Each structure stands twice: as structure tokens, then as C-alpha cells.
Amino acid sequence: MEPLIEARSLGKVFPMGGGPVHALRDISVQIAAGEYLTIRGPSGCGKSTLLHILGCVDTPSSGTLRFDGRDVSALPDHARSDLRLRSIGFVFQRFFLLPMLTAAENVDVPQAEAGVSRADRKRRTAELLDYVGLGHRAGHRPSQLSGGEAQRVAIARALANRPRLLLADEPTGELDRANGEHIAELLDRVQADGTTVVVVTHDAALAERAGRRLVMRDGLIEREEHAR
Amino acid sequence: MIGRRAAIAALCAAVAALSSVASSAPSPAPDILVSRQLLESQQLQVGDVVSLSSDTSGANPRSFRIAGQYEPTPDPMRLGAVRLEVRMHLPDVVGLTAQSDPLDAESVDAINVVLANDDEARATVRRLMTAVPGTLAERTGNDERRAAPFVVLERFHLAIAIVTVIASSVFLLALMLMLVEERRATVGMLRLIGFRRSRILQHVLAEGVVIAITGALFGVVLSVVLEGGINRFFQWRYDTALVFVHITPGVALRSVTVAVPLGVAAIFASSWSLLRGEGISLTRR
Numbered sequence: 304m305e306p307l308i309e310a311r312s313l314g315k316v317f318p319m320g321g322g323p324v325h326a327l328r329d330i331s332v333q334i335a336a337g338e339y340l341t342i343r344g345p346s347g348c349g350k351s352t353l354l355h356i357l358g359c360v361d362t363p364s365s366g367t368l369r370f371d372g373r374d375v376s377a378l379p380d381h382a383r384s385d386l387r388l389r390s391i392g393f394v395f396q397r398f399f400l401l402p403m404l405t406a407a408e409n410v411d412v413p414q415a416e417a418g419v420s421r422a423d424r425k426r427r428t429a430e431l432l433d434y435v436g437l438g439h440r441a442g443h444r445p446s447q448l449s450g451g452e453a454q455r456v457a458i459a460r461a462l463a464n465r466p467r468l469l470l471a472d473e474p475t476g477e478l479d480r481a482n483g484e485h486i487a488e489l490l491d492r493v494q495a496d497g498t499t500v501v502v503v504t505h506d507a508a509l510a511e512r513a514g515r516r517l518v519m520r521d522g523l524i525e526r527e528e529h530a531r
Numbered sequence: 532m533i534g535r536r537a538a539i540a541a542l543c544a545a546v547a548a549l550s551s552v553a554s555s556a557p558s559p560a561p562d563i564l565v566s567r568q569l570l571e572s573q574q575l576q577v578g579d580v581v582s583l584s585s586d587t588s589g590a591n592p593r594s595f596r597i598a599g600q601y602e603p604t605p606d607p608m609r610l611g612a613v614r615l616e617v618r619m620h621l622p623d624v625v626g627l628t629a630q631s632d633p634l635d636a637e638s639v640d641a642i643n644v645v646l647a648n649d650d651e652a653r654a655t656v657r658r659l660m661t662a663v664p665g666t667l668a669e670r671t672g673n674d675e676r677r678a679a680p681f682v683v684l685e686r687f688h689l690a691i692a693i694v695t696v697i698a699s700s701v702f703l704l705a706l707m708l709m710l711v712e713e714r715r716a717t718v719g720m721l722r723l724i725g726f727r728r729s730r731i732l733q734h735v736l737a738e739g740v741v742i743a744i745t746g747a748l749f750g751v752v753l754s755v756v757l758e759g760g761i762n763r764f765f766q767w768r769y770d771t772a773l774v775f776v777h778i779t780p781g782v783a784l785r786s787v788t789v790a791v792p793l794g795v796a797a798i799f800a801s802s803w804s805l806l807r808g809e810g811i812s813l814t815r816r
């Protein structure tokens with residue numbers, strides 16, 4: 304079966320004043336549809352950079368990336384935007400919810416941009432907020448939510464357009480243990496419901512939940528672990 | 532209108548010598564109209580009989596009955612002058628100014644004529660000059676000497692307007708740039724969700740148009756509201772019926788056509804830098 308993601312020899316160089324920074328050196332990885340993959344490693348080893356490239360937020364300096372069989376390593380900006388909108392969901396450490404919108408409106412935004420009808424959006428938003436256990440918080444703004452709740456809204460937003468791939472960068476980094484646990488359970492459920500999940504984390508407990516775990520160092524994949 | 536205002540001006544001076552006579556006395560005194568200002572300053576009433584003289588000393592007075600009051604035609608050239616004036620029939624003017632010397636009966640040398648239809652001024656002037664040889668008739672309107680101060684004033688207003696617009700644009704832009712940090716996060720989030728740059732630009736421009744139109748309309752409404760107050764204040768201050776501020780539809784339209792593109796340009800300029808670069812670098816701090 305064709306993998307959902309196929310990365311070959313990805314490299315990423317940031318040209319900086321004090322010489323170029325090699326964030327990624329040579330990364331090759333295949334991720335099957337429906338797989339649960341976690342990536343961990345010391346700070347600055349290139350985890351976020353890899354996630355951004357896998358999520359088509361950034362482009363690699365070298366190597367190729369195929370998404371669902373299609374070469375996306377050199378797509379123009381608008382095509383990458385469309386891919387992100389419809390096929391990829393992103394969750395960040397700091398939630399990145401739009402502060403002036405309510406939880407429901409935050410979940411509504413990507414659907415509206417994708418051209419979903421008002422009635423369908425309404426139904427889907429209610430369904431998603433229920434899915435993350437926040438049906439009763441639909442009218443609240445991010446500032447009125449706890450960190451754990453905000454992150455659950457962010458996950459609901461990421462799932463809004465039924466993406467094939469959910470990417471999460473330190474999703475529990477700002478949360479206490481109980482809330483982190485809650486998010487981890489939610490990510491398990493998302494994967495069980497058929498979405499491919501890739502999580503970058505420092506949190507060993509969270510990393511352990513995945514069937515497949517990458518450990519990075521210095522822009523390279525140092526080793527790969529599999530759950531027994 | 533023809534000629535100078537010598538006769539009327541003389542009467543203006545003469546009212547200094549004006550004195551009131553018991554109004555109950557039956558009198559064959561001819562009727563005059565008195566300016567509102569004169570009526571108020573001398574505490575006169577319609578129906579009063581007054582004495583007028585063409586001489587500042589009050590010599591050879593004649594009695595007149597006040598038949599009514601009138602509001603002098605506002606004249607920006609005479610702003611601040613208290614309009615103590617009367618209007619009388621032409622024979623009464625002659626009678627008042629030509630008492631001693633019979634030759635003086637010919638002494639009215641200028642009269643102003645108001646035409647019902649202003650467009651006929653040119654034809655009327657020509658007709659008068661041919662009908663009464665020796666008469667000098669000329670229009671008072673379109674007088675460049677009279678208009679010159681207003682041309683200067685208008686240029687001055689234009690200069691003030693330009694300076695105001697430039698200064699407020701700079702201020703607006705500075706304000707927008709201060710809001711950029713907030714927008715940076717919003718734009719970054721939308722880019723990460725998958726909004727195309729062109730779509731965000733559309734939103735930014737739409738928002739700019741709405742804000743700019745709202746602001747322009749607010750300005751027009753504010754100036755219309757203030758217009759009444761400003762006019763009333765200066766009309767009270769200078770005791771005149773002159774209109775000082777008048778927001779015409781043309782003025783309003785011009786303000787909107789200047790303000791809206793300016794507002795949109797300011798929003799666009801402040802957001803432009805945000806739309807360059809990747810979404811992720813926008814949210815990075």
C-alpha cells in the first residue's frame with residue numbers, strides 16, 4: 304500500500320547572519336495512512352522544522368516529499384495553502400486560536416474557507432465540539448477557556464475539514480499533567496477514528512502511546528522504536 | 532444693483548441722532564423699515580415714530596413711522612460691523628437729504644437696485660445706460676476686487692485641508708503599525724489553517740474599506756452636526772445671518788473620496804509585510 308507520506312533525504316538550511324543553520328540534514332521517513340507516529344529529541348534538533356515541512360507550512364531545501372502519492376516538495380504557495388486547508392490539521396503548543404472568535408467560530412473558520420455550506424458547518428462544528436467534550440463551551444472565547452480546553456478546541460479546529468493527517472507540535476507543552484493526559488487520550492481517539500497522527504513531544508508518556516516512535520538528534524533520525 | 536451705497540451709509544451715520552417720539556400721537560409720518568440690529572440697540576418697536584436726520588448733529592430732523600423690521604442681507608465684507616440701518620422710500624431719502632438747498636433734490640447720485648432675476652443684470656445695465664444717457668450702471672456681482680479676499684481665504688482653507696490630511700494620514704499609519712503585532716498573530720494563524728495569501732489580502736482590503744467608509748461617514752455626520760453649532764455661535768458672535776459653514780453633498784462626497792482610498796491604503800500598507808513570508812515564521816516569537 305502506498306504510504307500517506309513519503310519523505311526522501313529531506314534537508315533544511317536556514318541562511319542566517321552567522322552562517323547557515325542546518326536544521327534538517329537527511330531525513331527519510333514513510334508514514335502509512337492511519338498510523339500513529341511520535342517524534343522526540345532534544346530541543347533544537349529539528350523536530351518542529353520537520354513537522355512544518357511534513358505539514359506543507361514550509362518547504363525543504365533539498366530532498367522530496369510526497370503526500371498521498373503527489374510530489375508536494377516544490378508546490379507553489381497557494382497550492383500548499385489548499386492542501387493545508389483540506390488535508391492537514393495542525394495543533395500547536397500555544398493553541399493559536401483566534402482570540403476574538405468564540406470556540407465554535409474558531410472551528411467554523413476553516414470550514415467556511417473551504418466552502419462548506421452554513422448548515423453543514425453548524426452541524427459539523429457542534430459534532431466536533433461534542434467530540435472534544437466542549438459542546439457546552441461553544442460560545443466562549445479563548446480567553447474564557449482553560450489551557451486544556453483551548454487545546455481541545457484547537458484539535459476540533461484541526462479536524463474541521465476531515466484532514467487525512469493531524470500534526471501536533473508539543474500539544475501538551477503548556478498543560479498540567481491532568482490536562483495533558485486528556486489531550487493524549489483525545490489524540491488516541493482521533494487516530495483510532497482513522498486519521499493519521501504525528502506528534503512532536505518532549506513528554507515521554509505521550510511519546511510512549513504511539514505505535515511508532517522516532518528519536519531525532521542534530522537534524523537526523525537517530526533511531527526508531529516500535530511498540531511491542 | 533447699481534452704484535454706491537452713499538445714501539444709505541449717510542443714514543447709518545444719522546441714526547446716531549435718532550430719537551423716539553410718543554407713538555400714540557397720530558402722525559402722517561412716512562413708513563420706514565428698520566434693521567433688526569437697530570431696532571434692538573435702540574429698543575424700538577414696530578409702530579414707533581422716530582426722527583431721522585441726515586446730519587450727525589441731528590439738525591433738520593424728520594419723523595418716520597417704523598412699519599417693520601428687516602434682517603440685513605448678510606455681507607461677509609462687513610463682518611463685525613453692527614448693521615444699524617433703515618430702509619426708506621426714495622422720495623423720503625431725497626426729502627431727508629435735500630432740505631436746505633432745492634438743488635439737493637437732484638443730489639441722490641447712486642442707488643442700489645436688486646433684480647428679481649439675477650440673470651437679467653447684464654441686459655438691465657445696458658438698457659439703463661441707453662435709456663438715461665449719462666448714467667453709469669454696473670453690476671456689483673462678479674467684482675474681482677470684492678472676491679479677491681475670498682480667493683485668498685479659499686486657498687488658505689485648501690492649504691489647511693492638505694496639511695490636516697497629511698498629518699492625520701501619518702498618524703493613521705502609525706496607529707496601524709502599532710496594531711500590526713496583533714494582526715501578525717491573526718494573519719499567521721489564518722495562513723497556518725490554510726488561507727491563501729490572496730484571500731487574506733481580500734479580507735484585509737474588505738475590512739479596510741468598511742473601516743474607511745465608516746470613518747468617513749462618521750466624519751461627515753460629525754461635521755453636519757457641528758455645522759449648526761458653529762454657524763449659530765458665529766452668527767451670535769457677529770450678529771449676522773451669514774452662513775459660516777455649509778456641508779454640501781459635494782463637500783461630503785469629496786471628503787469620502789479622499790478618506791476611503793487613504794484609509795484602505797493605510798491598512799494595506801500596514802498589513803503588507805505580514806503577508807510576505809511563511810505562516811510559521813509569523814507565529815514564531
Ligand SMILES: Nc1ncnc2c1ncn2[C@@H]1O[C@H](COP(=O)(O)OP(=O)(O)O)[C@@H](O)[C@H]1O
Binds near residue numbers: 324325345812
Ligand atoms: N525560521 C528559522 N530561521 C532560522 N533558524 C531556524 C528557524 N527555525 C528553526 N531554526 C533553527 O533550526 C534548528 C531546529 O529548530 P526546531 O526545528 O525548532 O527545533 P526543535 O523543534 O526540535 O526544538 C534550531 O537550531 C533553530 O534555531
Ligand SMILES: [Mg+2]
Binds near residue numbers: 350472
Ligand atoms: Mg519545536
